[in-house]
Amino acid sequence: MLKSNNIEAVINLIKKECEKYNNAIVTEIGDITKNPFKVLISCLLSLRTKDAVTAIASRQLFKVADTPEKILRLNTKQIEKLIYPVGFYKTKARRIKEICKVLIKNYSGKVPDNEEELLKLKGVGRKTMNIVMTYGFHSKNHIAVDTHVHRIPNRLGWIKTKKPDETEKQLLRIIPKEYYHDINDLFVVFGQNICVPISPFCSKCPVKKYCHKINIKKHR
Numbered sequence: 600m601l602k603s604n605n606i607e608a609v610i611n612l613i614k615k616e617c618e619k620y621n622n623a624i625v626t627e628i629g630d631i632t633k634n635p636f637k638v639l640i641s642c643l644l645s646l647r648t649k650d651a652v653t654a655i656a657s658r659q660l661f662k663v664a665d666t667p668e669k670i671l672r673l674n675t676k677q678i679e680k681l682i683y684p685v686g687f688y689k690t691k692a693r694r695i696k697e698i699c700k701v702l703i704k705n706y707s708g709k710v711p712d713n714e715e716e717l718l719k720l721k722g723v724g725r726k727t728m729n730i731v732m733t734y735g736f737h738s739k740n741h742i743a744v745d746t747h748v749h750r751i752p753n754r755l756g757w758i759k760t761k762k763p764d765e766t767e768k769q770l771l772r773i774i775p776k777e778y779y780h781d782i783n784d785l786f787v788v789f790g791q792n793i794c795v796p797i798s799p800f801c802s803k804c805p806v807k808k809y810c811h812k813i814n815i816k817k818h819r
């Protein structure tokens with residue numbers, strides 16, 4: 600049976616390991632700027648894009664326009680140029696403009712600070728909503744599940760889920776609340792450097808003795 604002290608031990612070991620690497624870019628933007636709008640936009644830019652590219656694109660865009668009003672003064676081509684080469688930069692440029700229009704029209708230019716309203720914004724799914732709530736508004740009640748946060752707890756044997764939404768529900772149930780804020784950042788960094796999607800580096804993994812997956816199959 601899964602013990603909560605094992606979960607805490609694993610999280611703390613992963614935390615220590617992650618000190619060797621850069622933070623995930625969107626959470627870093629949230630921690631540094633404490634600005635929900637920047638968290639929302641950088642999160643949209645980060646979809647299917649490497650962190651290093653998201654960092655450059657976010658920096659370039661925010662240097663010119665860091666509020667919905669300023670972004671709407673730019674035309675779509677200008678936004679495309681500023682965020683290039685993030686993946687799907689043309690679609691993202693259009694989407695960012697649409698979201699800024701809605702923020703101004705319906706929310707006085709502010710990012711709404713609740714799940715329901717955030718999920719009404721086009722292009723905002725549960726992951727982005729949870730990222731904005733956690734790293735933009737410092738909510739202590741959300742866990743943002745992306746591909747890493749879905750994969751790693753399944754490998755560890757904490758949960759057995761097929762879909763991220765299911766993972767979110769299970770993690771909210773089993774992870775001690777004081778770790779909610781750190782989970783996304785830690786698992787993204789750990790998932791980019793150690794528990795990578797294909798051929799994870801199990802031999803140098805600090806939590807291998809707690810891992811269910813390594814007992815089933817040998818990895819490098």
Ligand code: SF4
Binds near residue numbers: 793794799805813
């Ligand atoms: S032992 Fe391997 S599969 Fe398990 S958490 Fe570590 S890297 Fe991932």
